[in-house]
Amino acid sequence: MIDIHYSDEVQIAKLDGAPLVALESTIITHGMPFPQNVETARRVEAEIRATGAIPATIAVLGGALHVGLSDGDLDALGQAKDVMKLSRADLPVAIASGRTGATTVAATMIAAHLAGIEVFATGGIGGVHRGAEQSFDISADLRELALTPVTVVSAGAKAILDLPKTLEVLETYGVPVIAYGQDPLPAFWSRDSGLMSPLRMDTAHQIAAAQRLRAEMGLSGGQLVGNPIPAAAEIPLAEMQDVVARALQSADAEGVSGKHVTPYLLDRIFKITQGRSLEANIELVLNNARLAAEIAKELSKMR
Structure with missing residues (x-):
């Protein structure tokens, strides 16, 4: 061991x-x-x-x-x-x-x-990259969610990814995708991705109970909880879509590819938003930590 x-x-x-x-x-x-x-x-x-x-x-x-x-x-x-x-x-x-x-x-x-x-708090998960139909660039995070029994609290997948394809792959793998306290799936910097979440739960107790039941039923894998960024810290989706498009254009123009794409895009987004993206990132991670702690407390009570 x-x-x-x-x-x-x-x-x-x-x-x-x-x-x-x-x-x-x-x-x-x-x-x-x-x-x-x-x-x-x-x-x-x-x-x-x-x-x-x-x-x-x-x-x-x-x-x-x-x-x-x-x-x-x-x-x-x-x-x-x-x-x-x-x-x-x-x-x-x-x-x-x-x-x-x-x-x-x-x-x-x-x-x-x-x-x-049993519980893990992060900012955003990896997913299906734009252009994956040619590059086959899909994060190992998605497959891990199907294999390892840990509930992951995130603010959704980063908006630089192909969100509809990311959701589709998670569905194919049988991963429960749960929006916390709302119907739309959050998109990291934005509370609403424009996509409806397959599942919704409104309390930490419900999320913990679902995790316990998965174990009792012998189901592999974990759960992905989409916890929307606090409203005061969000960058609305329409604004982020324009920012991401500009960052992608810069990446194409400079020939950025492979594992260098994500760090390049995040740096460009930071500069375009004049630091707001990083401030939002910090607030959403803190928010996810709070919810993850509440879920962990509920799981502890159920032992």
């Missing part, structure tokens, strides 16, 4: 049966510059604690899988260079080769499940 390094806080929570919420680490290494990345990570962890659960930020440090990071670990990771971006394919390689890596949605789900954590 793989050796997992638990932080003291997470170890105590596991012994006490306290509610735990997993957090990814790519937002620290690939999402923001230092020190804003570490400050944001600490804010998200504090939000989970304030809601009554324990945060467990996940990363691979020097070949060791860590579930829960100390202040020193967070600082070191936030300033580290040449950090691997880990998905399902890369996670064992990073551990075996003694590397340092930050976990994406897929890798965080795998590690959370290994650690017995």
Whole structure:
């Protein structure tokens, strides 16, 4: 069995049966510059604690899988260079080769499940990229949701993706896609993607109960919860569609392709919106952390 390094806080929570919420680490290494990345990570962890659960930020440090990071670990990771971006394919390689890596949605789900954590808060999931009918560029996050029994709380898929195709793939994989408190599926920076969600739930208790029933019925995979960004922080869909279109045009003009597309687009969107996209990103992650903590508390009560 793989050796997992638990932080003291997470170890105590596991012994006490306290509610735990997993957090990814790519937002620290690939999402923001230092020190804003570490400050944001600490804010998200504090939000989970304030809601009554324990945060467990996940990363691979020097070949060791860590579930829960100390202040020193967070600082070191936030300033580290040449950090691997880990998905399902890369996670064992990073551990075996003694590397340092930050976990994406897929890798965080795998590690959370290994650690017995049932809920994971993130910003937005990966999905089907535009032009996937030629490139076949589809995030491993979607398949992971069909395999690993973790409830993922996000603000939907990023609007730079092909949202209708992303929803279609999730349906094909049998992944429950649940909009929280509304009928439309949220689209990361925007509360309404223009697509209706297949499912709607209005309470953390309902979401937790559905997860318990999936396990009792022997159904594989997790749940995807689309938690709309707070209204005061959102960038409306019509505005974001124009921003994304401009960013895509720039990417085409500069010949950006493959794994470089997403970071390029996010940087262009940040510049076009004069930083509003990053401010919205931070607010939606905090909002997702709160809901994930509520779901974890409900799951804890059901044990």
